[in-house]
Amino acid sequence: MSLSQVRVGATEVRSGSQDSRDEILKSAMHLFASRGFHETSMSEVAREARVSKALIFWHFKTKEELFVAVLNRLLEPYFIDFAEEAGALDERAQIQKLVEFYLLFVRDNASSVRFFIAQMLHDQHFAEGLSDQVLKLYSGYRAMLVELIARGQERNLCSRRFTAESAAGFLLSALNGILIEHLFMHNRPLEPESAVAMVAGWLFGEDVKSDAGGGKAVA
Amino acid sequence: MSLSQVRVGATEVRSGSQDSRDEILKSAMHLFASRGFHETSMSEVAREARVSKALIFWHFKTKEELFVAVLNRLLEPYFIDFAEEAGALDERAQIQKLVEFYLLFVRDNASSVRFFIAQMLHDQHFAEGLSDQVLKLYSGYRAMLVELIARGQERNLCSRRFTAESAAGFLLSALNGILIEHLFMHNRPLEPESAVAMVAGWLFGEDVKSDAGGGKAVA
DNA sequence: TTGTCGATTGACCGAATGGTTAGCGGATGT
């Protein structure tokens, strides 16, 4: 039925089974992410994937199994390696790069970030396996920040007013706060430059000339 | 049936109707907040309130109507007046008080805060009416911060490195970040003092002696 | 041709859902 039923790739021939499985996953990903688990029915997934409901249960034993498959697929972009970015930059530039990386990532993946946060907040039963992976990423990121700040302090590149752990914790909190502000005030485009400038002012003791961070005039 | 069916208060007699309505609301509040809207059935609410399901539909036309009643009741504690706290303190003490107020509030109301955030993130259809009220509170808080910081800058009490709007925006982001960190790492008790100390160091340019903010050792 | 096997489907199932309805008990006013 599908036009791409027998399609030849560079190295492999996709079986029709993998094809339909993929389309089911795509539809389920879209529906679960936009409506949530309980509000999405298997019939909807089947209709959107133009496939019979029974076929979904042939690929995935239960609705939950389909859901975790979707979760894992949604998580894939999170596992890119951000350690390579190091290069030969000094600590200060690396920290700024790391901050910018965080902000760009949550901007470009806003919908899945939103979905994961909602999921982890709501349904801590399902979220447990998810939390483990996300928190692992999170503490990895934190560890990089701590180490960079500590090295920056040794070389007198950034402020010593706080311990490296304190500074990294506060900085991460600020980033997360910017994230949720971005998730709620969906109008604003989340420009990383302003936040990076704020961080620079805070951590490196520089002056900030223009209005960089605040925004949203108060009525 | 209920023991408190005819109970005399100081000024008024509670009709049995209001009594059962209250018990329904209480049960619905508990169930909606802990499981969410779609995962909570009217039969469950009826059972927990020890009331027939039909009675719920006699008090509230639809499930949605019950839900918004619950939302409004959950929102009540958020409307306490935090303007009175001003007193004769200087701006610096007022800012610290405001920050402490925020943190104490989210600590004491963590479950409903969690619920509201999850709700607003997930179900933007229902959340719209809710968002309006929450965002009104939020921008009110932000406005107070901006004004306090601006006055503090005029009197040279706090750093002029940023505009008041920038500083308030960044500070709010940091607070929100601390909030979500508290919501996720549920083990830690969210001590406001450390965060207040961080803010002081950042905004007033003081040194911070001990490890105040970071926490969570990295493995 | 026949047989096997993976992929796919329509029809079906019991359970649970949100919501309705007819009616009951008991206060209250007349």
Added chain:
DNA sequence: ACATCCGCTAACCATTCGGTCAATCGACAA
């Protein structure tokens, strides 16, 4: 005594849910 209205319920309804099953279709092997 009677009618009326409020608070309340058991039983019911149509629909949808996650999940199953027997049967089919097409490809490939013997």
